[in-house]
Amino acid sequence: MQIPPFSLEAQISEIGAEIEEALIKVFRSGKYIGGEEVTCFEKAFAVATETSYSVSCNSGTDALILALRSLNIGQGDEVITSSFSFFATAEAITTVGARPVFVDIDPENYLMDLDLIEKAITSRTKAILPVHLFGHPLDMEKIMAIAEEKNLKVIEDCAQAAGAHWRGKPVGSYGDVGCFSFFPTKNLGAAGDGGAITTNDFNLAKTIRELAIHGMPKRYFHTKIGYNSRLDSLQAAILNVKLTRLNKWIEQRKAIAINYISKLSTIESIELPSNNLINNSGHSWNQFVIKVIDNSFVKNIRLSSEDILDNSNRDKFKAELQRLGVNTIIYYPIPIHLQPAYKALGYKEGSLPITEKVCSQVISLPIFPELKSIQQSYVIDKIKEIFKK
Numbered sequence: 407m408q409i410p411p412f413s414l415e416a417q418i419s420e421i422g423a424e425i426e427e428a429l430i431k432v433f434r435s436g437k438y439i440g441g442e443e444v445t446c447f448e449k450a451f452a453v454a455t456e457t458s459y460s461v462s463c464n465s466g467t468d469a470l471i472l473a474l475r476s477l478n479i480g481q482g483d484e485v486i487t488s489s490f491s492f493f494a495t496a497e498a499i500t501t502v503g504a505r506p507v508f509v510d511i512d513p514e515n516y517l518m519d520l521d522l523i524e525k526a527i528t529s530r531t532k533a534i535l536p537v538h539l540f541g542h543p544l545d546m547e548k549i550m551a552i553a554e555e556k557n558l559k560v561i562e563d564c565a566q567a568a569g570a571h572w573r574g575k576p577v578g579s580y581g582d583v584g585c586f587s588f589f590p591t592k593n594l595g596a597a598g599d600g601g602a603i604t605t606n607d608f609n610l611a612k613t614i615r616e617l618a619i620h621g622m623p624k625r626y627f628h629t630k631i632g633y634n635s636r637l638d639s640l641q642a643a644i645l646n647v648k649l650t651r652l653n654k655w656i657e658q659r660k661a662i663a664i665n666y667i668s669k670l671s672t673i674e675s676i677e678l679p680s681n682n683l684i685n686n687s688g689h690s691w692n693q694f695v696i697k698v699i700d701n702s703f704v705k706n707i708r709l710s711s712e713d714i715l716d717n718s719n720r721d722k723f724k725a726e727l728q729r730l731g732v733n734t735i736i737y738y739p740i741p742i743h744l745q746p747a748y749k750a751l752g753y754k755e756g757s758l759p760i761t762e763k764v765c766s767q768v769i770s771l772p773i774f775p776e777l778k779s780i781q782q783s784y785v786i787d788k789i790k791e792i793f794k795k
């Protein structure tokens with residue numbers, strides 16, 4: 407059996423016909439930019455995130471850039487964020503001319519360690535950019551309290567967390583702005599690139615909307631240097647169909663996560679997400695991440711050392727799983743602060759010890775709403791086989 411880390415084709419049987427109909431309707435209308443589908447999606451997404459305004463754009467990366475620009479963050483400013491994220495989180499900060507300042511993470515939930523934020527604040531700090539990584543929401547009340555006290559803006563990176571909530575309130579509704587990605591592998595994925603910004607601030611929404619269309623409040627009248635960043639009508643048509651299923655799909659992901667935890671909890675060489683993550687949060691389970699914490703299993707591995715390029719226990723585990731037909735992904739093998747592109751920031755190995763250690767231990771197991779129980783049982787059996795003494 408071959409198990410993929412995620413499968414986008416699996417959704418076709420459920421929603422394929424509905425999507426085809428929606429796409430044909432847009433195609434026949436001859437209106438491919440903006441229009442009813444986009445307006446309808448923005449309204450529905452604002453409702454889903456319990457915010458006043460949602461502005462769609464071309465990607466999650468653009469959402470972050472537009473959000474930072476709308477808050478006038480740029481040259482000379484610092485933004486506090488996490489190095490354990492997809493590169494775009496920091497890249498957006500650099501793109502607008504500001505400097506990312508990384509704080510270390512909590513090793514249990516992989517999120518920015520909120521106790522380290524205050525120490526990282528300087529006279530140049532303008533904003534905090536928390537990342538709801540893997541769909542797990544941060545304590546937004548705590549972050550908003552720090553921001554209020556220190557007079558900082560908050561930009562939530564919700565790229566992996568559409569449908570997640572903290573204390574019953576959706577992510578993206580706490581900060582000044584929330585930034586979402588509709589990249590195909592996210593919980594709410596388009597068939598291509600897409601993104602959205604959420605906010606309760608009328609003026610920010612207006613500025614973001616103008617920036618996304620060449621800084622153009624009126625046709626051919628430009629007040630800012632902006633971008634060309636729009637959600638295609640065809641993508642909006644797909645998202646309109648998918649948004650109605652988002653909560654159901656998250657429930658399916660949650661059931662898969664709970665099953666992994668109950669079946670794998672006896673294995674000592676791995677660390678599972680804690681029960682806290684399951685019980686106390688509106689986790690949307692975009693990823694199911696475990697840590698490989700020792701090497702007692704290595705003697706069971708049938709691969710020769712030449713088959714394994716990297717040398718961490720985690721990489722050996724990943725290679726053996728792959729040999730057995732279970733395909734996994736590492737989010738993320740190298741933290742942002744150690745990426746060659748960020749050499750100039752001056753971070754070194756050891757700068758963020760927990761982030762660095764976690765990057766060498768984590769592995770994401772297959773999780774997607776349509777993962778069948780026989781497929782998940784196969785994954786669980788193979789993991790047990792590897793760790794059998």
Ligand SMILES: *Cc1c(COP(=O)(O)O)cnc(C)c1O
Nearest residue numbers: 465466467492494495565587589
């Ligand atoms: C995917 C992702 C982004 C960027 O979204 P794109 O739509 O791919 O540009 C930003 N931040 C995080 C945490 C992401 O996972």
